[in-house]
Amino acid sequence: MVLAKDKNFHFTNMEFTNPQFLEMIQLSLIFVIPALHPSIFQRISMAKNVRQIKNSFVLSSVSAMLMVLVTCWVGILMLVVDPSLKPEGLWFHIIDQYTSPGIRGLIIIGVTAMIMSTADSYINSSSILASHDIYAVFCQKITKKTELLFSKGMSFFIGILSIILAMTTTDMLSLMLLANNFYIPVVTVPLLFTIYGFRSSTKSVLMAMGAGSITVIIWRIFFMDSTGIDSIVPGTLANVLFLFGTHYLLGQPGGWIGIKDRKVLDELKKERKRTYYNIYYTIKNFSFITFCHKNSPKQEATYPVCGLFYIISTFSSMYSMSHELQQQYAEVLEVIYHSVLFVASCFLTYPIWPATFKQEKFISVFWILGTFYILVFSSSLLMMISNFEQLQLMIFMVDLIIIATLLRWHITLFMIISGVCISFEVYQYVCAHICIANGSTIHPESLQSKVIYFLLLTSSVLLIFLKPKEEKYLLTEEQNLHLTKNVMDIKRELSKVMEIRNEFLRNLQHETVTPITGITSMGQVLHKNYDKFNEQQRRMAVAEISKSSERLNSLITNLVDLSKLSSMGYQLNPEQVNISKLIYERIDKCKKLYVEYKNEDLQEFITDIEDNVNINCDQYYITQTIDNIIINAIQYCKSGRITIQLKKMTDLEIEFAVCDEGIGIPKEELYDIFGTFVVSSRTKTPAGGRGIGLAVCKKVIETHGGRIWAEQNIGGKGTTVRFTLSSVSLETGVIK
Numbered sequence: 245m246v247l248a249k250d251k252n253f254h255f256t257n258m259e260f261t262n263p264q265f266l267e268m269i270q271l272s273l274i275f276v277i278p279a280l281h282p283s284i285f286q287r288i289s290m291a292k293n294v295r296q297i298k299n300s301f302v303l304s305s306v307s308a309m310l311m312v313l314v315t316c317w318v319g320i321l322m323l324v325v326d327p328s329l330k331p332e333g334l335w336f337h338i339i340d341q342y343t344s345p346g347i348r349g350l351i352i353i354g355v356t357a358m359i360m361s362t363a364d365s366y367i368n369s370s371s372i373l374a375s376h377d378i379y380a381v382f383c384q385k386i387t388k389k390t391e392l393l394f395s396k397g398m399s400f401f402i403g404i405l406s407i408i409l410a411m412t413t414t415d416m417l418s419l420m421l422l423a424n425n426f427y428i429p430v431v432t433v434p435l436l437f438t439i440y441g442f443r444s445s446t447k448s449v450l451m452a453m454g455a456g457s458i459t460v461i462i463w464r465i466f467f468m469d470s471t472g473i474d475s476i477v478p479g480t481l482a483n484v485l486f487l488f489g490t491h492y493l494l495g496q497p498g499g500w501i502g503i504k505d506r507k508v509l510d511e512l513k514k515e516r517k518r519t520y521y522n523i524y525y526t527i528k529n530f531s532f533i534t535f536c537h538k539n540s541p542k543q544e545a546t547y548p549v550c551g552l553f554y555i556i557s558t559f560s561s562m563y564s565m566s567h568e569l570q571q572q573y574a575e576v577l578e579v580i581y582h583s584v585l586f587v588a589s590c591f592l593t594y595p596i597w598p599a600t601f602k603q604e605k606f607i608s609v610f611w612i613l614g615t616f617y618i619l620v621f622s623s624s625l626l627m628m629i630s631n632f633e634q635l636q637l638m639i640f641m642v643d644l645i646i647i648a649t650l651l652r653w654h655i656t657l658f659m660i661i662s663g664v665c666i667s668f669e670v671y672q673y674v675c676a677h678i679c680i681a682n683g684s685t686i687h688p689e690s691l692q693s694k695v696i697y698f699l700l701l702t703s704s705v706l707l708i709f710l711k712p713k714e715e716k717y718l719l720t721e722e723q724n725l726h727l728t729k730n731v732m733d734i735k736r737e738l739s740k741v742m743e744i745r746n747e748f749l750r751n752l753q754h755e756t757v758t759p760i761t762g763i764t765s766m767g768q769v770l771h772k773n774y775d776k777f778n779e780q781q782r783r784m785a786v787a788e789i790s791k792s793s794e795r796l797n798s799l800i801t802n803l804v805d806l807s808k809l810s811s812m813g814y815q816l817n818p819e820q821v822n823i824s825k826l827i828y829e830r831i832d833k834c835k836k837l838y839v840e841y842k843n844e845d846l847q848e849f850i851t852d853i854e855d856n857v858n859i860n861c862d863q864y865y866i867t868q869t870i871d872n873i874i875i876n877a878i879q880y881c882k883s884g885r886i887t888i889q890l891k892k893m894t895d896l897e898i899e900f901a902v903c904d905e906g907i908g909i910p911k912e913e914l915y916d917i918f919g920t921f922v923v924s925s926r927t928k929t930p931a932g933g934r935g936i937g938l939a940v941c942k943k944v945i946e947t948h949g950g951r952i953w954a955e956q957n958i959g960g961k962g963t964t965v966r967f968t969l970s971s972v973s974l975e976t977g978v979i980k
Contacts (some may be wrong), residue, residue, distance in 0.1 A: 267472055274421070274476050277428055280435055286369060294508040296845045332415055363406065371398035373431070421474050425464070429456035429479025434487060443498030448490040456483035507887075511850045518828065536608035539651050544595060546650075547611070551591030553646065554618045558584045561626045561639045573629050580622050587614040615650065619643040620663030628671045763792045801868070816862045816947065818971075823898060824857045827870060827890055834874045846883040853890040859898055860971040865944045872937040873902045873965050881906030881962060896971040903957060903964040914954045914963075918942040938965075945969065 280288075291297045322334055329337055339348055375395040379386065386394075413419040433456065434449045459482035463475040490496070503509065541547065562570075562577055570577060591614065594607070601607070623643045630636040648656045770777070770785040777785065831849065839847060877886045884905030893899050909917055918938045938954075945952040945967045952967035 270473050270477055274424065274428070274474060277432060277476075277480065278436065280432060281366065281369070281427060285435070292845045293848055295512065295848060298512055363403075367399050367402050367406070370402050371395045374398045374402075421476065425460050425475055425479065428476050429460050429483050433480060433483040437487065441502040442500055444487065444491045445496040445498065448487055448494065448496050451490045452483045452487035455486035456480065458482075507850050507885075508848060511848075514851060533605050533609060536612045537604050539655060540604075540608035540611045541650070547591045547594035547607075550615070550646075550650070551588045551594070554584065554588035554591065557639055557643055558588070558618060558622060558626070561623065561630075561636050564635050565626075565630050565633075569630060576625075576629070580626070584618050584622055587618060590614070615647060616659050616663060619647045620659050621667050624664045625667040625671060628667065760792075763789055766792070817864070818860045818862055820858055821861055821863045821866070822856065823859050823861075823866075823900075823969075824853050824855055824890060826863070826867065827851075827853055827888065827900070830867060830870045830874060831888060834871060834878060838875055838878045843882050847878070847881065848885045850885055850887040851889075852887065854892055857890060857892050857898060859896075859969060861948055861969060862944075865947075866969070869941045869944045869967070870900070872941050873900075876937060876965070877902050877904040877906065880904065884962070893968065897968055899966060899968050901964055901966040903962065905957070905962040908956060908961060909954060909963045911956055914956070917954055918952065941965075941967070 288297055288300070291300065318338070319334065322329055322337065326337070339351060343351060372395055375391050375398055379391070379394055383390075409422055410419060413422060430453045434444075434452060456479045460475040460479035463478050467473075467478075468475055491498070541550075558580070562581065590610070594602075620643070623640045627633075627636045627640045644656075644660060647659065651659070766785050766788050770782065770789075774782065828851070831851065835849065874886075874888065881904035885903075886905075887901075887903040889899075889901045889903070891899055918941070942952050948969055950967055950969040952965070954963055954965045956962075957964055
C-alpha cells in the first residue's frame with residue numbers, strides 16, 4: 245500500500261515533461277558509460293589474456309548487479325517500514341535498528357576498511373596518472389626521482405581535495421557524480437576510443453581533455469542548476485567533439501587502425517554463439533521426464549533413507565511450535581501432516597513397491613515433486629507460520645543442505661526461490677483468513693522483508709560454496725564416466741583382437757611400468773595413511789591415481805586400435821558424420837578432461853572451423869584421432885595459443901590442423917614422430933610420452949586413404965599437425 249500511494253512509483257510519471265524522469269534518464273546514461281577508473285584499468289592490464297578479462301568482466305558485472313539489486317531492495321523495504329525516514333539517515337537507521345552491538349562494530353570496521361582501501365587505490369592511481377601521463381609530457385627531461393616526488397605531492401593534494409569535496413556533499417549520489425566529473429569527461433573518452441582501435445596524437449588528446457575539463461567547470465557554474473543535467477554529460481560530449489575535431493582538422497597521425505589481432509575476439513564470439521545455440525537447443529528439446537530421471541537417486545537405498553528423514557524433519561518442526569500456534573493453524577498443519585506422511589511413507593516403502601510403480605518415469609517425477617513439496621514448500625511454510633523461530637529456522641536450513649546434496653545447485657536454487665515464494669503466497673492468502681477469523685493480524689511487510697533477506701542469504705551461500713564444489717564433483721564424475729566408457733570399449737575390442745600380435749608388444753612392459761607403479765604405490769600409501777592425510781592430501785593422491793589410470797587406459801586404447809588397424813583385412817564402418825560438430829564436441833571434452841586448472845588461463849583455444857562439413861568416415865576412429873592430436877597439443881603447450889582448423893578442400897576431402905605454441909618438434913624428427921613408440925627428443929622425460937598416439941592417428945588416416953604430417957611453425961615455436969581425409973564409401977568401406 246505504501247508503494248501504491250507513493251507517486252515516485254507510478255508509471256504515469258514516466259513522461260518527458262517530468263523533470264524527475266529526465267534526471268533519471270541522464271543518470272542512466274552516466275552510469276552506462278564504462279568509467280574504467282585507473283584502479284580498474286590497472287587490474288585489467290594485469291590479466292593474462294582476453295579470455296580472463298572477459299571472465300572478470302562477466303563475474304564482476306553479475307556481482308555488481310546483484311549488489312545493486314539488494315541495495316535497491318533494502319531501500320524499498322525501509323521505505324515501506326518507515327515512509328518518513330530521511331535518505332541521509334537510512335544507513336544509520338539500518339545499523340541502529342537491525343544489528344546488535346557486536347555486529348554493529350564489525351560492520352563499521354568493515355565499511356571503514358573498504359573505504360580506506362578504495363580511497364588508497366584511487367589516490368595512488370590518480371597521482372601516478374598525473375605525474376607519469378600528464379606532467380611527464382610537458383617536462384620531457386623529467387627524472388625518476390622528480391616524478392616520484394611529484395607523485396607523492398599529488399597524492400597529498402588529491403587526498404586533501406577529496407576530503408574537502410566529501411565534506412561539501414550531503415549524499416552518496418552527489419559525491420559519486422562529483423568524483424566522476426574529474427574522470428569520465430577527461431580520461432574515459434580517449435581511453436575507450438583507444439581500446440576500440442582509434443589512435444591520435446598527444447596534442448589532440450590533451451586538447452580534448454582540456455575541453456572536457458573546461459566544459460565541466462562552466463556547466464556546473466552557469467547551467468547545471470537551471471537544467472538539472474549533471475556536467476558529466478556535456479563534458480563527455482565536448483571531449484568527443486574536440487578529440488575527433490582536432491585530430492582530423494589538424495591532420496594528426498593515426499585514425500581508426502582497428503584491433504590488430506581479432507582471433508581471440510572472434511573465438512569468444514563463436515563460443516558465445518555456440519553457447520546460445522546450446523541453450524536454445526536444450527530448451528527446445530526439454531523433457532520434464534528426462535530432467536527428473538537425470539536428477540533422481542541412482543541407489544535404491546536413498547529413497548527409504550530420505551523418506552525417514554522427511555518424516556523426522558517435518559514432524560519435528562510441527563510439534564516444536566507453541567500450543568497456541570498449533571491451535572491457530574490447525575487446519576493448515578493437518579493438511580501438511582497427512583500429505584507429508586503419505587509422500588514420505590511412499591519413499592520409505594520404495595524397496596517393496598510393485599515393479600509396475602518402480603518404472604523410471606513414475607518414480608523420478610514423484611521423487612522431484614515430493615522432495616520439492618516436503619523440503620522446500622512445507623518446510624518454508626512451517627517456518628513462516630512459526631514467525632521464523634530459531635528451531636524451525638534451523639530445521640529449514642538443514643532441509644536446504646539436504647536438498648543441495650541431493651540435487652544440482654541450479655535446480656536447488658530454482659526450487660528454493662520458487663518454493664519459498666509459493667509458500668509465502670499460500671501463507672498470505674490462506675493463513676491470513678485464518679488469522680482474521682481468529683481475530684489476530686499478520687504483518688506481510690515484516691514477513692516479506694524476512695523472506696527476502698533469507699532468500700538472498702541462502703542463494704548467496706549456494707552460489708559461493710555449493711556451486712564450485714558441485715562443479716568439481718560433476719567434473720570428477722564425468723572423468724570417471726569417460727574412463728569407464730574407455731574401459732568398456734577396451735573390453736569389447738580386446739575380445740575381438742586377442743589373436744593379433746605385433747612386434748612392438750615387446751615394448752609394452754616398459755611403457756606400462758610408470759602408470760602401474762603410480763597406481764599401486766600411491767594406492768598403497770593412501771590405504772596405509774588414509775586417516776593421517778588431510779583432505780587436500782587425499783585429493784592429491786586420488787588425482788595422481790586418476791592421472792596414472794588415464795595414462796594406462798589411453799595406452800591400451802591406442803595399442804588396441806593400432807593393432808587392429810595393422811591387421812590384415814580390416815573393414816571400416818563408414819557413416820555420414822558432421823565433422824564440424826564432432827570437432828567442437830571433442831574440443832570441449834578434451835579441454836574439460838585434460839586442461840589443468842593452473843593452466844586454464846594460460847592456454848587459449850582458437851577455432852577456425854567451417855560449419856556443417858559432412859564426410860563419410862569411421863566415426864569411432866576419427867574421434868580417437870582428433871582426441872589424440874588435441875591432447876598432444878594440450879600436454880605440450882602449457883602456455884600459448886592452440887589453433888584448431890577445419891576447411892573443406894573439395895566435396896569429398898577435408899583438411900584438419902592443430903597448431904600449438906608449445907615446445908615443438910625438431911625438424912629432423914617430424915617424419916619419425918608418427919612411428920610406434922617414437923617420442924620427440926624434446927618431450928622425453930622420466931614420466932615420458934607413450935609414443936603411440938600419433939602412430940594410431942597415422943594408421944587411422946592412412947586406412948581412410950588420407951595423409952597426415954607434422955610441420956614446424958614459422959619461427960620454430962610449436963608444431964602443426966595436419967591431416968587430409970577423403971570420404972569412404974558407405975556401402976563397401978573402400979576408399980573413393
